[in-house]
Amino acid sequence: MLPDGRFLAVWPSALRLQVDDEWTDWGPMLPLAETVGELRRALVVVAADAAAIATLTDNTCLAAAVGEMSWHRVSYGPNVGSQAWNFGISLAAPFRGQGMGAVAQRLLAEYLFAATAFDRVEASTDVTNVAEQRSLVKAGFHREGVLRGAQFRGSARHDLVLYAVLRGEINSSG
Ligand SMILES: CC(C)(COP(=O)(O)OP(=O)(O)OC[C@H]1O[C@@H](n2cnc3c(N)ncnc32)[C@H](O)[C@@H]1OP(=O)(O)O)[C@@H](O)C(=O)NCCC(=O)NCCS
Numbered sequence: 001m002l003p004d005g006r007f008l009a010v011w012p013s014a015l016r017l018q019v020d021d022e023w024t025d026w027g028p029m030l031p032l033a034e035t036v037g038e039l040r041r042a043l044v045v046v047a048a049d050a051a052a053i054a055t056l057t058d059n060t061c062l063a064a065a066v067g068e069m070s071w072h073r074v075s076y077g078p079n080v081g082s083q084a085w086n087f088g089i090s091l092a093a094p095f096r097g098q099g100m101g102a103v104a105q106r107l108l109a110e111y112l113f114a115a116t117a118f119d120r121v122e123a124s125t126d127v128t129n130v131a132e133q134r135s136l137v138k139a140g141f142h143r144e145g146v147l148r149g150a151q152f153r154g155s156a157r158h159d160l161v162l163y164a165v166l167r168g169e170i171n172s173s174g
Contacts, residue, residue, distance in 0.1 A: 023129060024090050024156040046093050069108055074122070084120035085112045089132075096131070102138035106170075109139065122164035124150070136163040140170050144147075 071087035087108055091101055109121045124147060125132040133143070141163035149157040 021093070021125065022154055025130075069104065071108070071112065073118075080117060081119070083118050084122055085116070085118055086122045086124070087112075088123065099138075101132070101135040105136060105139035105141070109141075109165050109170055113170065119167040120164055122162060124149070124160040124162045126153075126160045127161050133161060133163070139165075141165045142169075 029152060045139070051098050069087055069089045071085050075083065075085045076082040087105075089101060089108075091104075105123065112118065112121050122144075123132075123136055125136070125140065125148065143166065144162045144164055147160040148160055150160045151158045
């Protein structure tokens, strides 16, 4: 059962949780990922109460964090109306399979729509990552197609499935 409380402590630094599975085995990270201004990181803080969330502004309280989300801009044309957000998520192993991923992804989409003018939020995951695909659907995302060989992870190329939600498909009460 998901505890009460909402997440989203935005973390501007290159903070990362420990890599511990096949889905987050990126190998050596390119400097690019740590320096692009638009890449902002957020800690997914599905905490039991608001006080716990507040303390997460202090690095010493990271034990309360259950995972990490990051998002970056993707462009489908030169104007503002053709920009979108794409995000990624990784929960620490003890917190998976309890519904937190779906809630966090829904909340992040709501946050991005509320905070910016972009009308599209997308996420992609490995074609074999059934848990993330199911989690995205629970969060209100729609499956759009397969991106062949799009990701290099664990020393191999992987096909991804692209999911997205549009502004008009989501509302804060859902
Ligand atoms: C992927 C991830 C974010 C999902 O969050 P989560 O809180 O664990 O998942 P949720 O509980 O929201 O939903 C998972 C759903 O997939 C289902 N599921 C899990 N593993 C499954 C599997 N192997 N086969 C089929 N369904 C599976 C669950 O039953 C659940 O569906 P249900 O609620 O209808 O029963 C999280 O597990 C995680 O961080 N995993 C490791 C990193 C990762 O894979 N990140 C995504 C990379 S793009």
